[in-house]
Amino acid sequence: xxxxxxxxxxxxxxxxxxxxxxxxxxxxxxxxxxxxxxxxxxxxxxxxxxxxxxxxxxxxxxxxxxxxxxxxxxxxxxxxxxxxxxxxxxxxxxxxxxxxxxxxxxxxxxxxxxxxxxxxxxxxxxxxxxxxxxxxxxxxxxxxxxxxxxxxxxxxxxxxxxxxxxxxxxxxxxxxxxxxxxxxxxxxxxxxxxxxxxxxxxxxxxxxxxxxxxxxxxxxxxxxxxxxxxxxxxxxxxxxxxxxxxxxxxxxxxxxxxxxxxxxxxxxxxxxxxxxxxxxxxxxx
Amino acid sequence: xxxxxxxxxxxxxxxxxxxxxxxxxxxxxxxxxxxxxxxxxxxxxxxxxxxxxxxxxxxxxxxxxxxxxxxxxxxxxxxxxxxxxxxxxxxxxxxxxxxxxxxxxxxxxxxxxxxxxxxxxxxxxxxxxxxxxxxxxxxxxxxxxxxxxxxxxxxxxxxxxxxxxxxxxxxxxxxxxxxxxxxxxxxxxxxxxxxxxxxxxxxxxxxxxxxxxxxxxxxxxxxxxxxxxxxxxxxxxxxxxxxxxxxxxxxxxxxxxxxxxxxxxxxxxxxxxxxxxxxxxxxxxxxxxxxxxxxxxxxxxxxxxxxxxxxxxxxxxxxxxxxxxxxx
Numbered sequence: 001x002x003x004x005x006x007x008x009x010x011x012x013x014x015x016x017x018x019x020x021x022x023x024x025x026x027x028x029x030x031x032x033x034x035x036x037x038x039x040x041x042x043x044x045x046x047x048x049x050x051x052x053x054x055x056x057x058x059x060x061x062x063x064x065x066x067x068x069x070x071x072x073x074x075x076x077x078x079x080x081x082x083x084x085x086x087x088x089x090x091x092x093x094x095x096x097x098x099x100x101x102x103x104x105x106x107x108x109x110x111x112x113x114x115x116x117x118x119x120x121x122x123x124x125x126x127x128x129x130x131x132x133x134x135x136x137x138x139x140x141x142x143x144x145x146x147x148x149x150x151x152x153x154x155x156x157x158x159x160x161x162x163x164x165x166x167x168x169x170x171x172x173x174x175x176x177x178x179x180x181x182x183x184x185x186x187x188x189x190x191x192x193x194x195x196x197x198x199x200x201x202x203x204x205x206x207x208x209x210x211x212x213x214x215x216x217x218x219x220x221x222x223x224x225x226x227x228x229x230x231x232x233x234x235x236x237x238x239x240x241x242x243x244x245x246x247x248x249x250x251x252x253x254x255x256x257x258x259x260x261x262x263x264x265x266x267x268x269x270x271x272x273x274x275x276x277x278x279x280x281x282x283x284x285x
Numbered sequence: 286x287x288x289x290x291x292x293x294x295x296x297x298x299x300x301x302x303x304x305x306x307x308x309x310x311x312x313x314x315x316x317x318x319x320x321x322x323x324x325x326x327x328x329x330x331x332x333x334x335x336x337x338x339x340x341x342x343x344x345x346x347x348x349x350x351x352x353x354x355x356x357x358x359x360x361x362x363x364x365x366x367x368x369x370x371x372x373x374x375x376x377x378x379x380x381x382x383x384x385x386x387x388x389x390x391x392x393x394x395x396x397x398x399x400x401x402x403x404x405x406x407x408x409x410x411x412x413x414x415x416x417x418x419x420x421x422x423x424x425x426x427x428x429x430x431x432x433x434x435x436x437x438x439x440x441x442x443x444x445x446x447x448x449x450x451x452x453x454x455x456x457x458x459x460x461x462x463x464x465x466x467x468x469x470x471x472x473x474x475x476x477x478x479x480x481x482x483x484x485x486x487x488x489x490x491x492x493x494x495x496x497x498x499x500x501x502x503x504x505x506x507x508x509x510x511x512x513x514x515x516x517x518x519x520x521x522x523x524x525x526x527x528x529x530x531x532x533x534x535x536x537x538x539x540x541x542x543x544x545x546x547x548x549x550x551x552x553x554x555x556x557x558x559x560x561x562x563x564x565x566x567x568x569x570x571x572x573x574x575x576x577x578x579x580x581x582x583x584x585x586x587x588x589x590x591x592x593x594x595x596x597x598x599x600x601x602x603x604x605x606x607x608x609x610x611x612x613x
Contacts (some may be wrong), residue, residue: 033398044286091345091532092580098529098574106570118393215525219409222402244401262408263412271403272391 005248007131011141013244015202018144019217020224021151021236022195028231029188030086030167035097037078037221038214039104040087044070044197045204046112049119059119063143063201067194074193079186086185108211110228115273117206119201140202147198151191152233164188223267304453311445319441323513324458325554326448327506329530331547332538333455334502337495337533340541341468343475344492345397347528348388348404351411352503354523356381358415358422361430370433372449373509381504382497389496393489396478405525414525420596427518430511444513449507455502456547463543471495475541530572537585539580548587 023037034040044066049060081100085093121136155161166174167184175181203217205207220243225231228239243263250262310322331349338346344419356377363373392403415422421429422428433440470491473481511517532540532552538549553575560571 031398035402077484081577087294090401090585091339092584093532094345094398094401095529095536095576096580099533099573099580102573102576103568104573106567106573175474222406226399226402257417258413261410261417262412264413268391268403268406269411271395271399 003129003131003212005252007133009245009248011133011244012206012247013208013241014141014144014148014278015199015240016220017197017225017237017240018148018195018202020221020240021148021233022192022199023221024225024228024231024233024236024274025151025195026192027188027225028224029164030078030185031090032082032086032093032097033090034192035094035218036101036104036190037192037216038216039101039108039211040070040074040193041200041203041217042211042214043104044083044193044200046117046200047211048195048201049117049204049209052119058144059121059201059205063198066197066201070193070197072191075190077193078189079182082183083182093194096199105211105214112211114210114212115160116210117204118208119204122207136205140205144199144202147195148233148237151195155233160187160224182260193249206247211235213254216260219264219276223263227270300405307449309450311442314329316438316441319438319445321554321558323441323445323448325550326445326452327510328453328534328550328554329452329547330448330506330529331503331527332550333452333459334499334506335531336459336535336540336542336546337462337471338499340535340546341471342492342495343534343541344393346404346496347401347525347532348392348407348497348500349531350502350523350528351388351408352381352385352527352590353507353527354384354408354411354415354519355384356504357511357517357522361428361506361511362421364430365428370512373512374505377508378501378505382501383448384504385497385500386449388500389493393492393496397472397496401604405528408523408525408528413518415519415523420520425519426519427516430515430517432515433512444509447509450549451502451506456543458498458502459546460543467491472541472543505607508593526572528575533576533579536586537583542586544578545586552587 020040022040023034024135026032026034026037047066047069048059048062051057051065052059055062055065057065077100082096096238121139123133123135123139125132125230126138127133144250154163163174163179163184164187166177166179167181167188171181174184199217207213224236224239224243226239227242228235228237246266247259250259253263301463307322311319314322319510331353335346335349342430359380360373360377363376364370364422368376370492388407390402392407395403399418433443435443435464462471470481470486473484473486474488478488511522534553535546536549537553538547556575557572560575561568564571594604
């Protein structure tokens, strides 16, 4: 029984990690809290669901289309709207993304209605060590982990990744070295949106998704990033897995209606005791 | 000799004029306008209260809805237990202050994004608690509160006057703070907290005092709101949107000024009432557009638009607590 809770916790936790890592990246590099993140997750899920339904492509291809769409969307939003306020006080950028989120979310409710939709995949299930897991959910978990790992590798080893880290460390110096800072900002925002879309596609396998859930996803991203430490990939991974396990066991101990409260309460505790997060290291890889 | 009237006379005349306008409006308006006027007064109170923490002190607080809901629930539960109206409001004020003191001592150590996230989390936690603690709060279905006796019109005018009374008190308090040593400390903290500490300001005490004052006022407004609508539910009074709307109103007018929150609230409520009724399905989208427009067009507030040469004397004196900037 405990093994089942651990398995469920890790499964949800890896989706959470994928959900939070894009949010964390945007925060780390642009110093912006992207309130639209929850809506990005929902939009990514919807693009994936609609592509499987109407284009008849396989879910994996559909998820890739979702990621590509959201990357382009994120790039454009950052390049043309948010770039104006990157250097403004945090309150300004925060409120701006909040305004954009209200707009995007209202548009999604009008376009897709608030009816929950999910990606129904019947691939059967497997039982390992007495723990029963659906193959579709395992696939979602693998997708989430692979993308998170890929992002980590990209930031450490690709030229683009090093440029992102350089901008994060010192954007004046990066500009002097010939890095196009505005372009890097937009790319970073695009990657953040892409990770949100991937998380959305994976989430759609596990829960029904509706635009009304965007606030919940945003809340999870907050909690995970604070738990693990804002602005790092390993931090998001640790925070995501921690929250997944916490919710899985918290539901047993306190009852499932308290799971959000337990997460937020823990977050406030971590904020106060250890603001740099559990992994706690400054700088991004 | 100076032929122009002194600024004190101008201010007194302005205050009299405003009071007259508010009273005249209250007794002549129809029910819809009376409702809108009361909403405006409540928004003004919340804006002025937020401005103490968010404007003067420069801490991006999103805790407005937490205090508002707390006040509404304390007031509502007290009234349901048979407490007299004024007593219920006092209880809410005290509860708000105590909660602000305990919350502030924890959260005010955080800065920037972390403070913003922390305050938003508090709103979420409070809503969940109100939703789930059915024994005390009645859970997600909400609670009914005894209706104030009298005809709907009398009750409407009563709450209109109470809200404007609270707004007047809060405004006077803001004007007082802006000129006091306390207000000066808050502005120092906004500019550079470490430097403020270096020059001998008790930073922690000043921050806590501002947070408590703000929380107390917001809780009181929440309890008055609860008695007015006679029914509250968690998703209504612990609404994160309220936490965002209020700072946007203040920004619209001009954060960190005395008149800014008031002007911002008036403009925003007017805008909302005019636009909202025509696009009922798109109200959050319109709110979003207003926010985006404020940030791109008037990031420092509309009042500061009038700081051209012609306006500079007048607006500079009305807006900037100039003496206190130099003084203590």
